[in-house]
Amino acid sequence: MGATEGAPIESGHSKFSRFTTCMQFTPTQQRAAAWLGIFAVCVWVLMGLGPVLMPFVVGAVLAYALSPLVGGLHRVTGGFVPRLVCVLLVECVFLLVALALLTLLIPILLKELPLLREQLPLQLQRLDAWLAPMLQHWGVQTRLDVASFKTFLMQHFDGSMDQVVTTLLSSLRMGGSMALTLIGNAVLIPVVLFYLLADWDRFVALLREWVPLRWRAPVDGFMSEADAVLGQYLRGQLSVMLALAIYYSIALRLCGLDLALPIGVFTGLAIFIPYLGFGLGLLLALLAAVLQFEPLQALGVVALVYGAGQVLESFVLTPRWVGERIGLHPLAVIFALLAFGQLLGFVGVLVALPASAVLLVALRRMKQQYMASPLYR
Numbered sequence: 001m002g003a004t005e006g007a008p009i010e011s012g013h014s015k016f017s018r019f020t021t022c023m024q025f026t027p028t029q030q031r032a033a034a035w036l037g038i039f040a041v042c043v044w045v046l047m048g049l050g051p052v053l054m055p056f057v058v059g060a061v062l063a064y065a066l067s068p069l070v071g072g073l074h075r076v077t078g079g080f081v082p083r084l085v086c087v088l089l090v091e092c093v094f095l096l097v098a099l100a101l102l103t104l105l106i107p108i109l110l111k112e113l114p115l116l117r118e119q120l121p122l123q124l125q126r127l128d129a130w131l132a133p134m135l136q137h138w139g140v141q142t143r144l145d146v147a148s149f150k151t152f153l154m155q156h157f158d159g160s161m162d163q164v165v166t167t168l169l170s171s172l173r174m175g176g177s178m179a180l181t182l183i184g185n186a187v188l189i190p191v192v193l194f195y196l197l198a199d200w201d202r203f204v205a206l207l208r209e210w211v212p213l214r215w216r217a218p219v220d221g222f223m224s225e226a227d228a229v230l231g232q233y234l235r236g237q238l239s240v241m242l243a244l245a246i247y248y249s250i251a252l253r254l255c256g257l258d259l260a261l262p263i264g265v266f267t268g269l270a271i272f273i274p275y276l277g278f279g280l281g282l283l284l285a286l287l288a289a290v291l292q293f294e295p296l297q298a299l300g301v302v303a304l305v306y307g308a309g310q311v312l313e314s315f316v317l318t319p320r321w322v323g324e325r326i327g328l329h330p331l332a333v334i335f336a337l338l339a340f341g342q343l344l345g346f347v348g349v350l351v352a353l354p355a356s357a358v359l360l361v362a363l364r365r366m367k368q369q370y371m372a373s374p375l376y377r
Contacts, residue, residue, distance in 0.1 A: 047343060054345070055185045059192030061351055065234055066090055066193075067200045087197040095190060101269060104262040126295070222365060226358045233357055236321040237272055243317055244268035244309060251305045252285065259288045271313070273349060274333055282306050328356055 046053065073086045196203065211219045245268025252260035267281025285306065289298035328336070336356040340348030370376055 055188040055192055058189050059196055062193050063196035063200055066094060067197060070197055084198055087194060091190065091194055091197065104266050222361065226361045229357045229361055230354055233354060239321045240313065240317045241269050241271050244271055244313060247312065248309055255301045255305060257288060258292060263288060274337060274353065
């Protein structure tokens with residue numbers, strides 16, 4: 001039947017007008033939506049250009065860490081030495097130190113590969129002699145195929161280091177794109193680092209110019225707090241790395257390990273990669289100890305040294321030298337490593353903790369603003 005007499009019939013146009021009127025956003029909501037859109041676009045671009053941005057991200061992180069050294073050297077010389085010369089000196093020293101650290105792995109490989117070929121079959125025979133009776137007691141009739149494993153070792157580790165290098169080069173030829181990427185990054189990162197160090201102050205001033213005038217004071221305060229947190233983190237982390245490198249080298253040497261110095265220094269300096277660095281050092285030490293000592297003695301030595309080192313790092317060095325100012329929970333550390341690693345790969349793992357410290361500063365300020373807002377009150 002028809003509409004009720006006297007009731008106006010609302011047209012479709014009037015319904016749409018009323019709907020759009022109700023859906024109008026306030027200026028604050030429009031600004032928030034715009035910033036969210038910009039943030040989403042930036043994340044999408046970063047995810048798409050991750051491999052391309054890697055040398056620039058690494059160069060920016062290194063430039064931030066090394067720029068105080070360049071400025072300090074320039075001030076100490078009273079401006080007599082040009083800034084470009086200071087940049088060259090600091091970058092050359094850094095590259096030499098990085099190259100020296102990489103060469104720590106060479107004596108480990110040169111000594112452990114032949115020992116691995118000789119000792120692993122014997123260790124497997126001992127393991128089989130100990131494990132087989134136990135399994136037979138539980139009704140499991142199985143044994144380790146030591147002969148097949150020994151044949152595998154003879155095929156892959158029989159020969160000199162020249163054959164290892166030849167195998168490595170052939171694998172690089174097969175994975176040409178990966179090799180070109182590594183070589184390109186090895187060349188591009190020092191170039192990016194040089195230009196960023198040379199013009200660091202100008203780049204910082206240029207970025208500051210883009211900040212709206214009414215936001216300058218809050219942004220400057222945030223950057224100062226973030227810089228203080230990152231500076232404390234970097235200085236404290238370097239102190240922890242140096243102390244742990246000394247500890248592991250001395251402790252492993254006192255236990256009689258032949259490769260104590262390279263493994264100890266590598267373990268201490270690899271601590272800057274949370275969990276992964278400690279795990280790699282532990283694996284190298286365990287492998288070297290098993291190839292040199294009896295299995296139970298090797299396990300005891302490594303467990304004692306690395307257990308004490310972990311206690312020393314977690315309860316003494318890191319709380320005192322890195323401090324509680326960053327305040328990242330262990331679960332937050334794990335999540336940050338996984339999230340940044342997913343977005344930026346290995347570089348993301350390296351910058352996960354410093355970036356998380358900056359995000360934590362931002363969250364603290366957001367919390368202060370939220371608790372002072374009418375919404376919270």
